[in-house]
Amino acid sequence: MAKPGYRVFETAVGEIRRLSPHFVRVTFRGDELRDLGWDGPDQRIKVILPLGDGDGDGFGHFPTGDDWFGSWRALPDERRNPIRTYTIRDARPGQGELDVDFVAHGDSGPASRWIARAEAGERMLLIAPDATADEPSGGWEWHPGDASTLLIAGDETAVPAVSAILEQLPDDAQGAVFLEVPDAADALELRAPAGVSVQWFDRGGDAGPVQEYGGCLVEAVRTWADAWAETARRDGIDGVEGSPVAAAPADGPETELPALAEDEILWEVPEPARDGGFYAWLAGEATAITTLRRHLVKGLGVDRKRVAFMGYWKLGRAEG
Ligand SMILES: Cc1cc2nc3c(=O)[nH]c(=O)nc-3n(C[C@H](O)[C@H](O)[C@H](O)COP(=O)(O)OP(=O)(O)OC[C@H]3O[C@@H](n4cnc5c(N)ncnc54)[C@H](O)[C@@H]3O)c2cc1C
Structure with missing residues (x-):
């Protein structure tokens, strides 16, 4: 066996x-x-x-x-x-x-x-x-291929993954990282290539004004993505509907979201090795991540095969 x-x-x-x-x-x-x-x-x-x-x-x-x-x-x-x-x-x-x-x-x-x-x-x-296993673990989702623009967004539960991802990016990587944490003091020191901006947002700490989970993250990513999509359409960057060079399949970019039951944790990752263009990696509280994914795919027409989104946890629901 x-x-x-x-x-x-x-x-x-x-x-x-x-x-x-x-x-x-x-x-x-x-x-x-x-x-x-x-x-x-x-x-x-x-x-x-x-x-x-x-x-x-x-x-x-x-x-x-x-x-x-x-x-x-x-x-x-x-x-x-x-x-x-x-x-x-x-x-x-x-x-x-x-x-x-x-x-x-x-x-x-x-x-x-x-x-x-x-x-x-x-x-x-x-x-x-297990490094001695016959089969690969398969338990990881960062597969940007040689994407030219990276969008990485997550909450505190994704900070460890994002930290490790940033550490192994090539020096010439380009993109933007958005991280939301409970408290301003939770913004950890990260090592990122010069072309990758990192922005932290916080929910005001335990004693501060209680912000909705993912509220700052969703707003910041939306603003960035809207501006980016505008440029992508104008400059013909791969992967966005309306872009002159969009690598769309014959029946158009795949923008449909899968139907999911109310209590299902959301998880969809593209096949590895997609070439060039845009790649997004989104992880954290399921509702916030779904909102972001919907905005990219439905709102801006990004091909869903360029968006990895992972509900790491769901507010009010225990894992398991
Ligand atoms: C692939 C993957 C990687 C992950 N990596 C990390 C990691 O490196 N570090 C990390 O801390 N977490 C990580 N998480 C998230 C972690 O698995 C969940 O937060 C988990 O629910 C924590 O278990 P728990 O026993 O504390 O709470 P649970 O028993 O699962 O949940 C109890 C309650 O706490 C709430 N809850 C769960 N997590 C949080 C949270 N972070 N903040 C506020 N409320 C919460 C739930 O909504 C529920 O109401 C990862 C999840 C996945 C799927």
Whole structure:
């Protein structure tokens, strides 16, 4: 049987570092992490959270073996460890280390509760890409091909992915990055090529005026995209309806959005290796990201195959 692209890694919490009011970096350590694969900059992993049932280290019921997933799903709620999705912010497989930047958003979810009380030395299990596998992990979505204009937008949950994406961009990359975070002090230092502008927006902090999730992000991206589309049409840049050189399929650019159920988390990514023109990567709270995607695709006529959009979480809905 082929070895699957992901597997469970046994780790321990190494350092815990508060980067800002809402970002906490955890370095996970373990010999097994020497086999960690890291295929793309927005590589996702799963963090298995300990049960707080007073039973040992909180992983006493977590199944082992090849069919751990089926066994885990069959467990009763009170014995099923919560599993949440995160991004590899950085990794040093040679040293058996992996960093994850957690957003601390209060006590509404098991991951956020855990980060508030996590301790160095604590046992943790991660599901992550296995470099020794026969199959690729497939768990990453940044596929700009050789796009000439990049639009990257996300909220705090996408900041780790965006940070890693920016670090691996070529020096001559061109584009704009928009990031929304809870507090002005959550604007982290990022390394970006000179041709890529980075703008931060904040919701005024915990004590400040409460802004709608994604409100500033949507407004800023819309303004930028409207101006950009205007220029693209005028100059004939690939991928926008009305552009003289738009690489539209015979039946016109694909602007239709898929029909989705109300509670479905939105996720649509183009095929890799689209050449030239425009490429957008949008990730964060599902409603805000959907609004942005709709504006690009429906409003401005951008070919949907040039827009990767990922609902990383949904307000009022727990993952899993
Ligand atoms: C591919 C991918 C990569 C991701 N990478 C990261 C990452 O690197 N760092 C990171 O912090 N998150 C990341 N996320 C988002 C993270 O998985 C969710 O925020 C997750 O819901 C957190 O789990 P929880 O147990 O804290 O809350 P849940 O139990 O899932 O949710 C409980 C409640 O909290 C709300 N909630 C969830 N997240 C937030 C939030 N950030 N702010 C405010 N309210 C929230 C939910 O709407 C719900 O009402 C990623 C998600 C995906 C899909």
